[in-house]
Amino acid sequence: MPRDNYDAVVVGGSWAGLSAAMQLARARRRVLVVDAGRPRNRFAHASHGFLGQDGRTPAAILDTARAQVLAYPTAELRNDEATRAEPCDGGFRLALASGGAVDARRLVLATGVVDELPDIPGLRERWGVSVLHCPYCHGYEVAGGRLGVLAVGERSLHHALLLPDWSSDVTLLTNGTFEPSADQRDALAARGVRIESRLVAAVAGEAPALTGARLDDGDVVALDAIFTAPRTHMASPLAQHLGCEFDEGPFGPMIRTDERKASTVPGVYAAGDAARAAHNATWASADGVMAGISAHQSLALA
Numbered sequence: 001m002p003r004d005n006y007d008a009v010v011v012g013g014s015w016a017g018l019s020a021a022m023q024l025a026r027a028r029r030r031v032l033v034v035d036a037g038r039p040r041n042r043f044a045h046a047s048h049g050f051l052g053q054d055g056r057t058p059a060a061i062l063d064t065a066r067a068q069v070l071a072y073p074t075a076e077l078r079n080d081e082a083t084r085a086e087p088c089d090g091g092f093r094l095a096l097a098s099g100g101a102v103d104a105r106r107l108v109l110a111t112g113v114v115d116e117l118p119d120i121p122g123l124r125e126r127w128g129v130s131v132l133h134c135p136y137c138h139g140y141e142v143a144g145g146r147l148g149v150l151a152v153g154e155r156s157l158h159h160a161l162l163l164p165d166w167s168s169d170v171t172l173l174t175n176g177t178f179e180p181s182a183d184q185r186d187a188l189a190a191r192g193v194r195i196e197s198r199l200v201a202a203v204a205g206e207a208p209a210l211t212g213a214r215l216d217d218g219d220v221v222a223l224d225a226i227f228t229a230p231r232t233h234m235a236s237p238l239a240q241h242l243g244c245e246f247d248e249g250p251f252g253p254m255i256r257t258d259e260r261k262a263s264t265v266p267g268v269y270a271a272g273d274a275a276r277a278a279h280n281a282t283w284a285s286a287d288g289v290m291a292g293i294s295a296h297q298s299l300a301l302a
């Protein structure tokens with residue numbers, strides 16, 4: 001049976017992937033988006049800070065974006081998962097979970113990352129609603145409330161020192177992950193941040209809201225929202241399959257790319273959270289634009 005052959009396949013059909021596909025489709029190239037439908041911010045009720053779309057649900061924004069990309073006659077989408085990628089005939093072959101395979105001359109990996117929340121009961125069911133990671137995405141909505149920072153190590157100091165711009169009631173829950181130095185204590189005090197060093201046993205309240213953090217001695221620190229900075233891992237092993245090199249980012253591994261979003265494997269581009277240190281929808285989308293244009297130019301000028 002003849003295999004479908006595309007100029008480019010974009011794996012991941014969210015902020016980064018659809019942005020890449022848009023550029024390729026507008027360059028009249030045959031582009032397929034393969035998307036498993038699990039964008040990282042699907043847990044949040046609203047997406048903030050994406051210009052022109054502020055406050056809409058992530059699903060509604062992506063629905064609009066998908067429809068706009070698919071309006072171009074050379075763009076296609078499959079709701080599927082790419083399970084394996086390998087070089088083939090000067091391009092690449094992708095195996096799909098539904099069976100079969102597709103071939104492409106260029107690949108764009110826009111597969112995102114997965115958050116590894118601290119192992120504390122109650123965090124998972126509140127993620128994206130009252131347990132948050134990014135004050136720029138969700139700080140405004142909880143401003144003035146009682147805010148906690150659940151530390152994951154010394155890097156949580158940054159979180160704790162920032163948050164007083166959103167509320168004067170901020171508690172750093174160190175949870176045994178680090179012990180602030182005298183200088184760090186002074187810096188926290190100067191910003192009005194309290195330090196709680198007892199261990200956190202669970203999150204209290206009716207999910208997805210919360211009323212506080214229950215400590216291991218039974219006391220409760222009353223809170224309206226908790227910020228934490230999870231480690232992340234790749235949502236897909238495709239970059240590893242292809243032999244792409246990685247760098248260690250502040251939250252976890254990221255696919256190494258140059259300024260044009262080319263990975264270390266010729267013909268493979270990477271965009272979005274999987275290939276950058278700082279994460280938000282706008283940056284992911286901008287990366288996707290760059291990856292899509294780079295992939296197109298490598299086809300046109302080959």
Ligand SMILES: Cc1cc2nc3c(=O)[nH]c(=O)nc-3n(C[C@H](O)[C@H](O)[C@H](O)COP(=O)(O)OP(=O)(O)OC[C@H]3O[C@@H](n4cnc5c(N)ncnc54)[C@H](O)[C@@H]3O)c2cc1C
Pocket residue numbers: 011012013014015016017034035036037038039040041042043044046047048049050080081082083110111112113115127128133137138235236237238271272273274279280281282284
């Ligand atoms: C709770 C939460 C709330 C957030 N809120 C905001 C906000 O308000 N504003 C903001 O700017 N940013 C926000 N972010 C950050 C934002 O979600 C990410 O920066 C953004 O989703 C990254 O886009 P991406 O396209 O790189 O990856 P993703 O959006 O994660 O999309 C990756 C896509 O690839 C698919 N995929 C993965 N592997 C495969 C495969 N093998 N085959 C097929 N498909 C695959 C996935 O299913 C998914 O659809 C939030 C993050 C979280 C965790």
